[in-house]
Amino acid sequence: MSQQFAFNLFATDGAARVGEISTAHGTVRTPAFMPVGTQAAIKGVHPQTVRAGGADIILGNTYHLMLRPGAERIAALGGLHTFMNWPSPILTDSGGFQVMSLAQLRTLDESGATFRSHIDGALVALSPERAIEIQNLLGADIVMQLDECLRLPATREEIERAMRLSLRWAERCKRAFEGAAPGRALFGIVQGGDDAALRVESARALVGIGFPGYAIGGLAVGEPQAVMLKIVEETAPALPADKPRYLMGVGTPEDLIEAVARGIDMFDCVMPTRNGRHGLAFTRYGAINLRNARHAADPRPLDEQSPCEAARTYSRAYLHHLTRANEMLGQMLLSEINLAYYQELMAGMRAAIRARRFEQFRAVIRETWKYGDIPPLTA
Amino acid sequence: MSQQFAFNLFATDGAARVGEISTAHGTVRTPAFMPVGTQAAIKGVHPQTVRAGGADIILGNTYHLMLRPGAERIAALGGLHTFMNWPSPILTDSGGFQVMSLAQLRTLDESGATFRSHIDGALVALSPERAIEIQNLLGADIVMQLDECLRLPATREEIERAMRLSLRWAERCKRAFEGAAPGRALFGIVQGGDDAALRVESARALVGIGFPGYAIGGLAVGEPQAVMLKIVEETAPALPADKPRYLMGVGTPEDLIEAVARGIDMFDCVMPTRNGRHGLAFTRYGAINLRNARHAADPRPLDEQSPCEAARTYSRAYLHHLTRANEMLGQMLLSEINLAYYQELMAGMRAAIRARRFEQFRAVIRETWKYGDIPPLTA
Numbered sequence: 001m002s003q004q005f006a007f008n009l010f011a012t013d014g015a016a017r018v019g020e021i022s023t024a025h026g027t028v029r030t031p032a033f034m035p036v037g038t039q040a041a042i043k044g045v046h047p048q049t050v051r052a053g054g055a056d057i058i059l060g061n062t063y064h065l066m067l068r069p070g071a072e073r074i075a076a077l078g079g080l081h082t083f084m085n086w087p088s089p090i091l092t093d094s095g096g097f098q099v100m101s102l103a104q105l106r107t108l109d110e111s112g113a114t115f116r117s118h119i120d121g122a123l124v125a126l127s128p129e130r131a132i133e134i135q136n137l138l139g140a141d142i143v144m145q146l147d148e149c150l151r152l153p154a155t156r157e158e159i160e161r162a163m164r165l166s167l168r169w170a171e172r173c174k175r176a177f178e179g180a181a182p183g184r185a186l187f188g189i190v191q192g193g194d195d196a197a198l199r200v201e202s203a204r205a206l207v208g209i210g211f212p213g214y215a216i217g218g219l220a221v222g223e224p225q226a227v228m229l230k231i232v233e234e235t236a237p238a239l240p241a242d243k244p245r246y247l248m249g250v251g252t253p254e255d256l257i258e259a260v261a262r263g264i265d266m267f268d269c270v271m272p273t274r275n276g277r278h279g280l281a282f283t284r285y286g287a288i289n290l291r292n293a294r295h296a297a298d299p300r301p302l303d304e305q306s307p308c309e310a311a312r313t314y315s316r317a318y319l320h321h322l323t324r325a326n327e328m329l330g331q332m333l334l335s336e337i338n339l340a341y342y343q344e345l346m347a348g349m350r351a352a353i354r355a356r357r358f359e360q361f362r363a364v365i366r367e368t369w370k371y372g373d374i375p376p377l378t379a
Numbered sequence: 380m381s382q383q384f385a386f387n388l389f390a391t392d393g394a395a396r397v398g399e400i401s402t403a404h405g406t407v408r409t410p411a412f413m414p415v416g417t418q419a420a421i422k423g424v425h426p427q428t429v430r431a432g433g434a435d436i437i438l439g440n441t442y443h444l445m446l447r448p449g450a451e452r453i454a455a456l457g458g459l460h461t462f463m464n465w466p467s468p469i470l471t472d473s474g475g476f477q478v479m480s481l482a483q484l485r486t487l488d489e490s491g492a493t494f495r496s497h498i499d500g501a502l503v504a505l506s507p508e509r510a511i512e513i514q515n516l517l518g519a520d521i522v523m524q525l526d527e528c529l530r531l532p533a534t535r536e537e538i539e540r541a542m543r544l545s546l547r548w549a550e551r552c553k554r555a556f557e558g559a560a561p562g563r564a565l566f567g568i569v570q571g572g573d574d575a576a577l578r579v580e581s582a583r584a585l586v587g588i589g590f591p592g593y594a595i596g597g598l599a600v601g602e603p604q605a606v607m608l609k610i611v612e613e614t615a616p617a618l619p620a621d622k623p624r625y626l627m628g629v630g631t632p633e634d635l636i637e638a639v640a641r642g643i644d645m646f647d648c649v650m651p652t653r654n655g656r657h658g659l660a661f662t663r664y665g666a667i668n669l670r671n672a673r674h675a676a677d678p679r680p681l682d683e684q685s686p687c688e689a690a691r692t693y694s695r696a697y698l699h700h701l702t703r704a705n706e707m708l709g710q711m712l713l714s715e716i717n718l719a720y721y722q723e724l725m726a727g728m729r730a731a732i733r734a735r736r737f738e739q740f741r742a743v744i745r746e747t748w749k750y751g752d753i754p755p756l757t758a
Contacts, residue, residue, distance in 0.1 A: 040706075297456070299457070318463065320448075328422050328423045
């Protein structure tokens, strides 16, 4: 396809922005939420249902796919879009985050990371160049640079070292990505932990290198929400207004609204599906824990005005039963319902920003959206 | 709904029959395969997908539903059809089979069975009258008498005792079912183990009591296929030609064809979904074990001429990957594909019987349908 990669801003309301990203596989309305398809599948939801729920783009995990079934295998089978029957845009991460969180016996130096696969213990090397090569083999529309992710808290020295290493890797990734087909783009990733000065330095250096989009990485890794939002608030203005901004691995509905209020355009998170698998529904009214006995005899659907048919159709009593009985259908329905709610929330934000009513929208959600019985599982 | 319960035979070819059962919730084309919705859900498949795959009727398990969420609860929520969003016909078993196979500390006497729930250890009583009451509360279109199921092999004395007890329970169930709404029917169940004379005696006694349909129970419980088919062959002629005949808990595609050849009209089995969850696909070519490494790079779909979109769309390599990676989507797709294959097989049998070509159809399936890498998990 010959569509060029582009980002068009349609409107702003305060720092909040509404726009559209064009890619080789179609357009992405922003602010956008990307369901996570870790192993070339959104857990428990057919790709057609993910799309019908309102998703324009999904995320694939380089770390998982390189280990199984392998990037060369997926390329031979026509690329990730064909492999998983998702003809719309795909963003792949670089693998850096999972190397930190999942891999064993990790060693890391200037050249990249080496680690043992969590699946079979095989020794694997991931350099910036290999991260790009893998994502090119997968055929992702949006490719992420390899970066070093730290868990927080970490010392300033550690944070600064990882941030500078990530910048050097950003340059190598940019060189490795040169010559990519039109309609595809490489994003740089801002690091710098919870240190605002380092974040701004990282952002400016990345802008100096020059990317068609920028991510803020290394957040939602254990720090309080207030810290995360403060870093977003200080980092976003250091990024160019005419490029998309992606906050990686975030978050709760509240996180999304607060980050959009600070100028973020893209998100990914496992929360809707992971929580759905554990019996937690996200709805316009807040989070509802369907394991709770108070739903056992409740004939009402989760939300009779939802655009999602499953949320309008099945009773809370039935979803309670499925959850208690550990039926796969319960996990499927709640994952579908939660993804649709997230997309409904994004659509609501987009409409509110266009109408210059984002503050009112934010206030309404703050007022009406309750965590209910239990806090959701985090990212 | 005012539709009367009825069975209409359209054509026969040898002992094989094609017809239609009318019930309060719609019609069932026979020979019919009933997907099993044990806990008010077909495992891993949306009800709309089950229906779109060709199922006219599904089976619900009285034993499971009485324990969780409870028959009175389901009745208060509008009955099983409403509860699980399946507006088409439902048959419920009586619970007898699961009392034998799942319950703990079972005791059994003339009055019925008492046992401890496998879920929470609660002491539960199931009499013939309670089995009917539960199925009435669920609102099943086809209700099964309570019977005593034995595992085979068993002594002739044991088999005869259980058969006679089941006959006495049949009379009690018939009395308990009197006055049921139109469009609903109670089936008697032939018992008698692997003893043809006892089977025929049981069948004749049930016909003497008089039911709108008859099941052959207590098979597919460990005996060889040849024994099962011999019992079917000797029992079916003892049942009235103008009533539907249901072979409970059967079976493989080959079992279904061979039983239809002997005059059976209805089947239920967990094989398509259970095997799908374990990576085994049923297709026109036979059973395909997608865990096998030979599928890892195979871009072909399972069957590009299947009426099931998933069977035409996803590559064997992708299904292999999902199965190896333990992704829920793999279990979902293979369950859907297998159910659709079973329905395609039933539709093929119905067309062949109408065309008086059942023997040719049976020969073609025998020739082309291979078990492939591994035998399927049994019922």
